[in-house]
Amino acid sequence: xxxxxxxxxxxxxxxxxxxxxxxxxxxxxxxxxxxxxxxxxxxxxxxxxxxxxxxxxxxxxxxxxxxxxxxxxxxxxxxxxxxxxxxxxxxxxxxxxxxxxxxxxxxxxxxxxxxxxxxxxxxxxxxxxxxxxxxxxxxxxxxxxxxxxxxxxxxxxxxxxxxxxxxxxxxxxxxxxxxxxxxxxxxxxxxxxxxxxxxxxxxxxxxxxxxxxxxxxxxxxxxxxxxxxxxxxxxxxxxxxxxxxxxxxxxxxxxxxxxxxxxxxxxxxxxxxxxxxxxxxxxxxxxxxxxxxxxxxxxxxxxxxxxxxxxxxxxxxxxxxxxxxxxxxxxxxxxxxxxxxxxxxxxxxxxxxxxxxxxxxxxxxxxxxxxxxxxxxxxxxxxxxxxxxxxxxxxxxxxxxxxxxxxxxxxxxx
Numbered sequence: 143x144x145x146x147x148x149x150x151x152x153x154x155x156x157x158x159x160x161x162x163x164x165x166x167x168x169x170x171x172x173x174x175x176x177x178x179x180x181x182x183x184x185x186x187x188x189x190x191x192x193x194x195x196x197x198x199x200x201x202x203x204x205x206x207x208x209x210x211x212x213x214x215x216x217x218x219x220x221x222x223x224x225x226x227x228x229x230x231x232x233x234x235x236x237x238x239x240x241x242x243x244x245x246x247x248x249x250x251x252x253x254x255x256x257x258x259x260x261x262x263x264x265x266x267x268x269x270x271x272x273x274x275x276x277x278x279x280x281x282x283x284x285x286x287x288x289x290x291x292x293x294x295x296x297x298x299x300x301x302x303x304x305x306x307x308x309x310x311x312x313x314x315x316x317x318x319x320x321x322x323x324x325x326x327x328x329x330x331x332x333x334x335x336x337x338x339x340x341x342x343x344x345x346x347x348x349x350x351x352x353x354x355x356x357x358x359x360x361x362x363x364x365x366x367x368x369x370x371x372x373x374x375x376x377x378x379x380x381x382x383x384x385x386x387x388x389x390x391x392x393x394x395x396x397x398x399x400x401x402x403x404x405x406x407x408x409x410x411x412x413x414x415x416x417x418x419x420x421x422x423x424x425x426x427x428x429x430x431x432x433x434x435x436x437x438x439x440x441x442x443x444x445x446x447x448x449x450x451x452x453x454x455x456x457x458x459x460x461x462x463x464x465x466x467x468x469x470x471x472x473x474x475x476x477x478x479x480x481x482x483x484x485x486x487x488x489x490x491x492x493x494x495x496x497x498x499x500x501x502x503x504x505x506x507x508x509x510x511x512x513x514x515x516x517x518x519x520x521x522x523x524x525x526x527x528x529x530x531x532x533x534x535x536x537x538x539x540x541x542x543x544x545x546x547x548x549x550x551x552x553x554x555x556x
Contacts, residue, residue, distance in 0.1 A: 166366040167282050170355045174278050175271060177356030184267035188260050195256050202249060205240045209414075229420035236416035243409050251400045258393045265389065265556075268382045272554050279368070279547045281351045286365045287540035288344035294532050295337045302330045302525075305511065312514060322518035329522050333529075372483075372546050373553045376476055380556050383472065387465040394458050401450045410436040472552065479549050486542045493534055500528040 175181060215228040222228075306327065313323040348362050378384045412434055419428030503524050510516035 174355040234418040238414040285347040317514040408438040
């Protein structure tokens with residue numbers, strides 16, 4: 143037998159199996175973080191702020207400019223500008239140098255302002271990333287819940303199909319009445335309709351998951367169980383949600399210092415050199431230079447500094463009130479979620495115990511059904527109770543996942 147075609151077949155078969163792997167929660171989170179344009183926007187804003195810092199450095203170095211000026215003021219029949227004012231004509235070509243000194247404190251505050259902007263952008267970006275993870279995780283859990291219900295429904299339909307064949311034969315042999323068989327058949331058809339509805343719901347939620355993650359894919363694949371573990375030790379000191387308020391406090395204090403520094407005296411050094419002449423006397427000797435110092439001292443501006451600081455004091459009081467309110471909401475939210483989680487965990491045990499009992503009951507009833515020693519209505523009742531209990535397990539599991547991911551959301555660290 144020629145083994146070469148088998149080798150080639152296996153070579154192409156391996157990639158097909160590798161592509162059929164289940165997609166997990168991390169895959170969708172990574173895709174969403176990679177595809178979301180706003181994350182790049184935050185990164186670019188931070189880079190832009192770094193360039194603003196470089197601009198401040200450049201603006202406070204020696205500024206060198208070239209200036210040129212040439213004009214002629216004619217006097218016709220005695221009419222024209224006064225020569226004592228206009229000099230009649232002028233040609234100037236100068237190189238000027240300017241530098242502000244004693245500006246170190248102002249520069250330091252400007253750098254601090256830019257750093258606070260960067261810290262705020264980085265913190266906002268971190269919270270935005272957390273919001274993306276929360277949205278993706280929530281949608282993933284909901285879709286995974288649909289998948290669990292579909293799997294259970296398929297298993298149940300397979301069981302009912304097997305029983306339907308048995309009951310059909312027993313009914314034809316007059317072991318069961320036609321009405322009892324039809325009652326069972328209605329239950330089977332209801333589960334098949336439910337399965338079709340679940341499939342539509344699952345596909346819609348799966349498509350929404352791809353949409354949120356920015357994935358262009360119409361195929362539906364199996365989702366792995368979400369690996370979500372509860373993270374404890376809630377620390378408000380290292381929480382980005384509270385760091386925003388700290389940044390605002392530092393920003394207000396920095397603006398208060400900037401308002402004070404603006405009223406300090408400002409000193410500028412200046413100098414220029416070149417050619418400047420009116421061509422009246424010895425124009426060939428009008429090459430020269432000058433230099434000097436400029437001092438600006440604020441005296442009175444209508445108490446603008448005091449008013450500006452008063453505005454900042456009001457903003458700080460507002461910030462403090464918002465922080466206190468959020469602090470209370472934060473801890474209240476954590477307590478409520480923990481109570482919900484405890485309730486869901488306490489519910490899991492009794493439900494599992496009931497399912498074990500119902501599974502045993504269905505197995506026993508199934509054997510009795512084969513011999514005609516149980517009414518079909520009793521078997522259908524046991525099945526309905528089992529379906530209700532299994533759906534409750536799925537709902538409880540999904541609710542538990544959702545509560546845990548909300549707790550983990552608020553437990554974000556810097």
